[in-house]
Ligand SMILES: [Zn+2]
């Protein structure tokens with residue numbers, strides 16, 4: 001099969017993905033073979049390909065927002081040909097203390113799609129049958145792909161931040177995840193304040209109905225109940241923290257953060273303000289979010305790249321040069 005293969009991590013400017021041929025995965029018990037139609041490109045892919053997340057296998061086929069159809073094996077209620085999605089959480093052990101308390105996102109022995117096992121930058125992918133998600137019919141393949149990580153984890157961030165209907169919520173950074181989360185927030189009647197670098201991201205936020213849009217160094221005109229940060233930057237976390245009311249919460253949606261700068265505890269954290277991190281996702285997050293996405297007719301903004309442009313897709317994510325999400329098409 002054709003695939004984009006990572007042999008050794010390097011800057012995406014050096015085109016580390018080799019576009020070539022790889023063996024088609026062999027069907028195993030409890031797995032389904034998926035013929036990939038589209039695979040979203042996530043910032044986490046960038047961290048993997050550039051080596052900020054330590055390599056877990058080589059060579060590796062990245063990609064964890066897989067849309068495809070079942071081409072072999074079977075999953076409960078999903079016949080051959082059924083359209084499914086595969087996300088970052090590719091499997092859990094089911095028996096560790098975290099799985100037992102219903103926090104499978106924190107599993108001690110997880111499988112991560114496109115990181116600890118091969119992912120979807122390829123014509124075929126293998127997935128655990130109990131970790132594929134049926135997809136709402138209304139969404140086409142391209143639009144469904146970014147829902148599977150950017151969407152689900154953006155949704156989980158709203159949950160981790162504890163967003164209540166009608167609250168004032170800040171989104172710091174406005175890429176693939178935030179531009180989906182804003183629609184969910186609007187469905188919950190929240191007012192959304194967006195602070196982001198890049199004029200095109202600010203225009204997108206305004207067009208999606210943000211109550212206020214500012215640049216990275218600007219502060220929202222109101223005290224926020226909740227804030228979610230989407231940039232791998234500690235400075236952005238501090239900016240979000242300094243915009244919170246007492247008792248407010250910042251949820252950090254970033255698998256990697258450059259550092260947390262020194263900050264003034266008395267002014268920024270005292271008053272029961274909280275900083276939380278968002279880690280991975282659960283199958284319940286996926287199910288609940290995909291239901292909401294279908295109900296509110298969520299239409300992600302996407303830019304398509306053919307498989308042989310996988311390096312360019314990652315470069316575009318790195319440069320923040322496209323609105324919405326990058327998706328590789330097969
Ligand atoms: Zn992701």
Ligand SMILES: [Zn+2]
Nearest residue numbers: 096099107108
């Ligand atoms: Zn576990």
